[in-house]
Amino acid sequence: MISFESVTKTYPGPRRAAHEVVAVQDTSFTVDTGTITVLAGSSGCGKTTLLRMVNRMVTPTSGTIRIDGDDIAELDPVKLRRSIGYVMQHAGLLPHKTVAENIAVVPRLNGATKATARDAVGRMLELVELPSDMGGRYPAELSGGQAQRVGVARALADEPNILLMDEPFGAVDPLVRAGLQQQLLDIQPELGTTLLFVTHDMNEALRLGHEIILLAEHGRIVQQDSPGQLVAEPANAFVEDFLGLNGMDQNLRTRITEDGRTLVVDSLGRPAGFLEQT
Ligand SMILES: Nc1ncnc2c1ncn2[C@@H]1O[C@H](COP(=O)(O)OP(=O)(O)OP(=O)(O)O)[C@@H](O)[C@H]1O
Numbered sequence: 315m316i317s318f319e320s321v322t323k324t325y326p327g328p329r330r331a332a333h334e335v336v337a338v339q340d341t342s343f344t345v346d347t348g349t350i351t352v353l354a355g356s357s358g359c360g361k362t363t364l365l366r367m368v369n370r371m372v373t374p375t376s377g378t379i380r381i382d383g384d385d386i387a388e389l390d391p392v393k394l395r396r397s398i399g400y401v402m403q404h405a406g407l408l409p410h411k412t413v414a415e416n417i418a419v420v421p422r423l424n425g426a427t428k429a430t431a432r433d434a435v436g437r438m439l440e441l442v443e444l445p446s447d448m449g450g451r452y453p454a455e456l457s458g459g460q461a462q463r464v465g466v467a468r469a470l471a472d473e474p475n476i477l478l479m480d481e482p483f484g485a486v487d488p489l490v491r492a493g494l495q496q497q498l499l500d501i502q503p504e505l506g507t508t509l510l511f512v513t514h515d516m517n518e519a520l521r522l523g524h525e526i527i528l529l530a531e532h533g534r535i536v537q538q539d540s541p542g543q544l545v546a547e548p549a550n551a552f553v554e555d556f557l558g559l560n561g562m563d564q565n566l567r568t569r570i571t572e573d574g575r576t577l578v579v580d581s582l583g584r585p586a587g588f589l590e591q592t
Pocket residue numbers: 325326335336337355356357358359360361362363364514
């Protein structure tokens with residue numbers, strides 16, 4: 315379990331500005347082990363800051379973050395960072411290393427032999443459904459979707475318990491994006507990884523999250539719920555607006571189907587998709 319306990323982060327303001335920027339103020343929430351939790355909310359509400367505090371890329375100004383009860387401030391930051399997978403929007407692959415070398419980076423840093431790392435590369439390419447001969451290519455020779463798959467493979471190569479993903483599919487076209495989302499939904503239960511996923515796309519949040527944390531300014535939690543609950547009982551107008559429930563063309567509602575699944579339908583009753591429930 316990951317827990318945020320009254321976490322605040324202020325950054326120094328722009329040069330010569332009098333005040334600091336309050337990115338996150340007194341935010342508390344927990345993320346259950348082995349689940350997908352989505353941090354959603356509009357630009358600047360503190361999503362990336364919250365995510366990067368988990369692996370100590372950002373240090374909280376106050377408050378405590380625990381992983382399975384351990385205060386991460388007391389852990390070795392380098393070891394912590396290498397034990398947590400991280401995927402960002404543009405994959406962040408090392409341009410002068412091949413795909414295989416990129417995937418092998420963390421296992422090698424953590425002491426894996428060349429042979430063990432090579433096995434991990436093979437396993438990971440298979441997991442993200444890339445052909446094994448792609449291992450010899452360089453990042454510049456990949457499509458956006460392939461690069462993101464490699465980014466996911468690299469983040470999972472040393473089998474971390476926790477994976478942080480910051481708008482990982484934001485830069486790929488909708489069709490490829492849907493494929494990547496599905497692949498993640500297939501992989502996550504297989505590995506049992508605890509996944510914290512940042513997006514400002516509510517459709518992506520609804521599709522992926524077991525739990526969605528909808529944030530407003532300064533990391534203020536407006537609602538934390540399952541996708542079904544969020545759509546069925548939005549806490550207020552902010553949530554409704556974010557879900558597009560007030561929009562003329564969306565007006566989403568849920569309907570329980572005969573087999574007990576939750577179907578999201580638009581204003582004309584057209585199915586928009588199923589909500590995955592845990
Ligand atoms: N290194 C930094 N120095 C100063 N201010 C920062 C820094 N990083 C973030 N901020 C500010 O903190 C606030 C929260 O930023 P953050 O990137 O966490 O939000 P976000 O919700 O991830 O935004 P986006 O969706 O646009 O990526 C913003 O006002 C941002 O300008």
